[in-house]
């Protein structure tokens with residue numbers, strides 16, 4: 001008997017799963033054939049892009065896994081409307097490079113509006129399925145950047161989905177974590193490529209919201225606040241590097257040399273973040289301050305270094321006896337409650353024994369379009385990367401800390417992101433997403449045979465509809 005093929009998520013590596021087989025379709029027609037073949041065999045299908053989600057959304061034990069990264073076609077830019085059609089397996093660096101190849105690299109041509117920060121080789125299909133967001137100061141989640149997409153449904157039928165065609169599927173599949181079908185191609189809304197100037201200050205949390213309001217009023221487009229992670233310092237979660245980006249004249253010369261953190265710098269910073277968090281923040285802040293006034297492009301400034309499997313080397317260097325990685329969580333709070341939330345988070349995290357390896361605050365604008373909408377209002381978004389040991393105790397410590405952070409956000413009228421883990425209790429899920437039960441019912445309406453299955457969906461199906 002086939003024992004199954006092992007797969008896991010890239011960042012946390014806490015979702016080891018055995019799938020029955022892996023298929024790599026490279027066209028919509030091949031995806032359709034794969035779904036029909038699975039239906040004939042009575043098999044379930046799971047869907048993955050670059051495997052960065054951390055709640056088990058991309059794998060289902062025993063399923064046929066469709067790895068969609070070969071859906072790579074990129075069409076010509078519609079320069080009149082600022083649109084491009086791109087395969088759901090395309091990753092951000094490839095899309096940006098292709099847009100440059102088609103139109104040149106100067107200011108003016110169309111390019112992407114936003115992408116996730118912290119990792120680049122994530123697919124368009126994965127971004128839509130999580131309804132991801134970046135560090136735009138006045139942006140909604142990525143649904144706002146989507147004109148239409150092509151989806152292969154549970155019967156293997158090919159459906160175009162937009163706000164006017166198959167509109168219910170449009171709302172369900174964006175932010176639907178692969179439960180409603182396979183997205184094969186996306187028509188993405190673009191924006192003109194701009195030159196931006198980075199402005200950097202180190203400020204305290206109490207000044208952040210007024211400072212953000214000032215930057216927005218002054219026309220800044222992107223920004224975030226990367227806070228101190230040193231739990232022994234009064235600065236912990238309180239002082240941070242505040243960086244914002246504003247458009248400048250197209251004729252400002254772009255310097256040939258650019259200060260940026262390379263692979264070796266990131267390795268060193270990651271090492272300090274695990275061993276000497278005061279130093280990590282000092283080095284990080286020093287580097288950012290040294291780039292004050294530096295020019296960037298509006299698309300490529302959203303790219304960064306991600307070190308694949310970086311924790312393995314770190315574990316070796318630190319002589320760790322138990323494997324560890326970082327788990328991420330993202331909490332949302334009404335902007336007026338940010339300081340209160342961070343005070344509660346400080347009180348929770350300082351004695352928790354779970355080191356914060358990285359953390360940032362950014363903004364999101366309200367968006368109610370997707371069925372499982374998470375940006376219920378204009379929230380402040382707080383991200384924590386927590387060091388997590390892969391032992392039952394280590395995992396429960398991180399999970400318990402995440403649940404306590406979710407309670408703190410919910411008590412202040414906030415919410416949390418479903419992408420990063422499935423550790424929330426049912427009452428937390430329902431408070432953050434009152435529509436979750438209906439989301440699961442809609443899944444069964446659109447996919448009565450439950451052709452598309454993942455560990456994530458199975459977890460919630462059992463949680464909400466125990467048999």
Ligand SMILES: Cc1cc2nc3c(=O)[nH]c(=O)nc-3n(C[C@H](O)[C@H](O)[C@H](O)COP(=O)(O)OP(=O)(O)OC[C@H]3O[C@@H](n4cnc5c(N)ncnc54)[C@H](O)[C@@H]3O)c2cc1C
Nearest residue numbers: 049050051052053057117123125126129132133177178183
């Ligand atoms: C280091 C790191 C940084 C991150 N930063 C951010 C951030 O700044 N902002 C943010 O919003 N998120 C962020 N994320 C989360 C990330 O956006 C999501 O996990 C995203 O789904 C990853 O895309 P992927 O290609 O890896 O998809 P996968 O992890 O492979 O899949 C994620 C989900 O998408 C579904 N899926 C994938 N492709 C398709 C398809 N073609 N059709 C239908 N369903 C599909 C899968 O079934 C699964 O449910 C980050 C994650 C990591 C690990």
